[in-house]
Amino acid sequence: MTNRSSNGIPSVLFVCTGNAGRSQMAQALFRERMGDRVRILSAGVDPWDHLHPMAMKLMFERGVSLAGHHPKSVSALADQNVDLVVTIGDPARALLPKIRFSCSHWMHWDIKDPADADGTPDSESVFRFTADAIEKGLPALEALVLAMLPLSRFAGCLGIGTGLWSAERFTPSTHLPLIKECGFQAIELNLYKGRSHFDWEDPSAVADLRRVADDLGMVVWSIHSPDLTSIADPDVSKRQTQVDILKHCLDLAAELGAKAVPSHALLVGPLKEDPTGSDARLTDVLTELTEYGEQSPAQIAFENAGFPAGEMASATKILERLGRHSRAAYGFVLDTGHANIDGDLKDIQDHIGDHLISLHLNDNDGKGDSHLAPGEGNVDWATVARILKDGEFQGVVMYEIEPGESSAEERMQATLHGYKEHLESV
Structure with a gap:
C-alpha cells in the first residue's frame, strides 16, 4: 500500500x-x-x-x-x-x-x-x-x-460500475446525480458495454463526464477496458491491437483522473490452448506495456476469471505473474463473484500480497456470473473483509452490479444494505 x-x-x-x-x-x-x-x-x-x-x-x-x-x-x-x-x-x-x-x-x-x-x-x-x-x-x-x-480523499468511499445501466446510454448529467443521491461517491466507467453505452472516443463526452463529476465532488475511480481477446494472442496484429486498446484506456484514465484500468486481457484466448507460447508472449507484451504504464497515473488491473480459463489464467497464476513485473504499471482487481464461481477466494487471500488496487464486488450462487448485490448470493464476505483489512486496502469500495427486474435505484439500495451488513466495519 x-x-x-x-x-x-x-x-x-x-x-x-x-x-x-x-x-x-x-x-x-x-x-x-x-x-x-x-x-x-x-x-x-x-x-x-x-x-x-x-x-x-x-x-x-x-x-x-x-x-x-x-x-x-x-x-x-x-x-x-x-x-x-x-x-x-x-x-x-x-x-x-x-x-x-x-x-x-x-x-x-x-x-x-x-x-x-x-x-x-x-x-x-x-x-x-x-x-x-x-x-x-x-x-x-x-x-x-x-x-x-x-483520489486520496475517496479512499474507503463507495463506488458503483456504470454497467448497472448497461441497457441504456450512460449520461453523466442524468446518472451521476442519481448515483450520488443514493450514497455513492465514485464510479467505474464500463467500456466493456460498448460505445453505445458511453462513447469514450468522443472528446466532448469525456470532457462532460469529468466536468459533471468534478462539479458533484465525485470521482471516476476506474475505467473497465473494452472486451479484449488476449494480449497473448499468437497473431501479432491482434496482439498489438489489444496493447493499443490498453494504452488508450490508460490515456483516458489520465484524462479522467482515474486510478485503475481493470481488464480481462489475461483470461481468454490461447492461454489454455498454448500455455508455453502464451507465457513467452505475455512476458514480451507486459514488458512493452511497462514503460507506458509507469508514466501513467493509472495502473492496469488484471481481473480473476469466473470461468474455466485454464491454469495460466487462474487468480494465483495472475498474482504470481504480477510479482515478476512492474508494481508501478500493474495490479490486481478482485472480482468476488468470479472468485465464488472458481472457489478460489481463500487462495487469493493467501497470495494477493500488495497487488490489490481495485475491486469488483458482487454476489452470486457460485454457478452463474449474475452480479447480484452483496448478500443475495453465497459469497464468503467474511473472507473478503479479511482480504481488505489484512491488505490495508485504501481504494474505493467498488461494486459491479448488473441490472435486474427492479430499478437501478433499488439495486443501489440493496447494494448499500449489503455493504453495511458485510463490509462497513472494515
Missing part, C-alpha cells in the same frame, strides 16, 4: 547516483513548486558525503535553499512505500531494482551526472544545463502527481 500520511498526501522520491546534485535540486525545485501538497524526498544509490557546491550555488540563484540537506542512501528508505519514484540517470534506474523497494508509480529522467564534468572548463555550464533539464521535467511530473491528489 502507499505510504501516505493520515491526510492522504502523496509522496515522491527522487533518486540519482550520489544524491549530491541532481536529486537534491529536483527535490528542492519540486517542493518550491508543490508546497505542502506533496511529501518530497531524495536519495542516492551510492551517496556522497556532502552536497555538490555547484548544486547549492544554482539553487541559491533561484532563491531555493538547500540548507539542512545532506546526501542519503536509498537503502535507508527501503522499508517505506512511496507513491512515485523518479530515477535520474541510468545508473539509478539500473541499481534501484536491486534494492527492496515498493512504490505505485515510476518515472525516469535520462539526465546524466553533471559531476562527470568536474575539473573541466565546462563544469558550471554542464551543471546549469542539468538544472534547466530538471526544471523542464517538472510540469509533466506535476500533472502526474495532481492526478493522484484528488
Whole structure:
C-alpha cells in the first residue's frame, strides 16, 4: 500500500547516483513548486558525503535553499512505500531494482551526472544545463502527481460500475446525480458495454463526464477496458491491437483522473490452448506495456476469471505473474463473484500480497456470473473483509452490479444494505 500520511498526501522520491546534485535540486525545485501538497524526498544509490557546491550555488540563484540537506542512501528508505519514484540517470534506474523497494508509480529522467564534468572548463555550464533539464521535467511530473491528489480523499468511499445501466446510454448529467443521491461517491466507467453505452472516443463526452463529476465532488475511480481477446494472442496484429486498446484506456484514465484500468486481457484466448507460447508472449507484451504504464497515473488491473480459463489464467497464476513485473504499471482487481464461481477466494487471500488496487464486488450462487448485490448470493464476505483489512486496502469500495427486474435505484439500495451488513466495519 502507499505510504501516505493520515491526510492522504502523496509522496515522491527522487533518486540519482550520489544524491549530491541532481536529486537534491529536483527535490528542492519540486517542493518550491508543490508546497505542502506533496511529501518530497531524495536519495542516492551510492551517496556522497556532502552536497555538490555547484548544486547549492544554482539553487541559491533561484532563491531555493538547500540548507539542512545532506546526501542519503536509498537503502535507508527501503522499508517505506512511496507513491512515485523518479530515477535520474541510468545508473539509478539500473541499481534501484536491486534494492527492496515498493512504490505505485515510476518515472525516469535520462539526465546524466553533471559531476562527470568536474575539473573541466565546462563544469558550471554542464551543471546549469542539468538544472534547466530538471526544471523542464517538472510540469509533466506535476500533472502526474495532481492526478493522484484528488483520489486520496475517496479512499474507503463507495463506488458503483456504470454497467448497472448497461441497457441504456450512460449520461453523466442524468446518472451521476442519481448515483450520488443514493450514497455513492465514485464510479467505474464500463467500456466493456460498448460505445453505445458511453462513447469514450468522443472528446466532448469525456470532457462532460469529468466536468459533471468534478462539479458533484465525485470521482471516476476506474475505467473497465473494452472486451479484449488476449494480449497473448499468437497473431501479432491482434496482439498489438489489444496493447493499443490498453494504452488508450490508460490515456483516458489520465484524462479522467482515474486510478485503475481493470481488464480481462489475461483470461481468454490461447492461454489454455498454448500455455508455453502464451507465457513467452505475455512476458514480451507486459514488458512493452511497462514503460507506458509507469508514466501513467493509472495502473492496469488484471481481473480473476469466473470461468474455466485454464491454469495460466487462474487468480494465483495472475498474482504470481504480477510479482515478476512492474508494481508501478500493474495490479490486481478482485472480482468476488468470479472468485465464488472458481472457489478460489481463500487462495487469493493467501497470495494477493500488495497487488490489490481495485475491486469488483458482487454476489452470486457460485454457478452463474449474475452480479447480484452483496448478500443475495453465497459469497464468503467474511473472507473478503479479511482480504481488505489484512491488505490495508485504501481504494474505493467498488461494486459491479448488473441490472435486474427492479430499478437501478433499488439495486443501489440493496447494494448499500449489503455493504453495511458485510463490509462497513472494515
